[in-house]
Amino acid sequence: MMRLNRFLAIAGIAARRKADELIRQGRVAVNGRLVENPGVRIDEYQDVVTVDGKSVKYCPEFVYILLNKPRNCLSSVSDNFKRPTVVELVNAPQRVFPVGRLDFDTEGVLLLTNDGQLAYRLMHPRYEVDKVYVAELDRPIDTKDVLRLRKGVSIGEKKPVRARVQVKNSRKVELTIHEGKKRQIKRMLKSLGYQVQALQRTKFGILECKDLKPAQWRYLSRFEVEQLRKSVGL
Known part of the structure; x- marks a missing residue:
């Protein structure tokens, strides 16, 4: 059993805070019923969760991708105006989301993952990343x-x-x-x-893009993941 917002973060739908917003907006259903409480607990293996009517699969395997974001690319999963997004640049089999945002015309280091807990801590000022x-x-x-x-x-x-x-x-x-x-x-x-x-x-944090040209990406090493998690108390 786990909280619904954590389930959505692990599934790569959104970071924990954004997942809370999706739930409160009435866009998330569990077993066909809309849920507006981010803290409701679900069975991640038995309950059927949908977002905007689309089924969400539980994805316990975390992936961590380092992207050298190019200019004129949106730090988002999708865009209504058909502008290029960072998610379109990577070929991960799991759904991932960017940790934080870089402006459309800003380039450089961007982490994408489906690890909602790590994403939340990396972005929170309390952890001074x-x-x-x-x-x-x-x-x-x-x-x-x-x-x-x-x-x-x-x-x-x-x-x-x-x-x-x-x-x-x-x-x-x-x-x-x-x-x-x-x-x-x-x-x-x-x-x-x-x-x-x-x-x-x-x-x-510890991440740099010295080995990547704009629009290139790679998976983080196990050491990098361990160091990132350690830096925010995980």
Whole structure:
């Protein structure tokens, strides 16, 4: 027996938080009856679960895929406007979903998996997983603005957000954050008057894409999976 939201995460439908939303929206049924409580417990081997009328199979085997996301590709499982998605780039037999999102025009490290528990922890600020980005700016960055980024800037959230900052050259900066707020890097720099002309995520936790060209992917090694899980207390 397990919670319905965990079942959906393991099946590769969505990460735990997104699975909760699907359930509350009345899109998930168990044995033909709509369920709106994410915490309801089901028999993963006997109960019939559907999402939007489509049957969901229990998939206890986890897969972990590292993708070097190219630009002009959506960090999503599907898209109503027929734009290319990251899931279309990989050929995993199991259903997988991206862990977090990179903007349509942002490239770099992206993890795809059907391990909902790991995905949830990797994205939660509590576990302080480093997300490293390199941004190319429209003009040279001022030293005072580097200090402001380190201390924290306002981007319309409840609290100021900060980053570890390393200046690569006058127009290129590396920023390390733990949160994953929507368009966070671009919003932080925009708050100081800079436009981001190109953005790449170079590292996510221990993961890097040094051996992968844009749109290429590979499975994680057992060691990488163990290190990722260990980093978030699993």
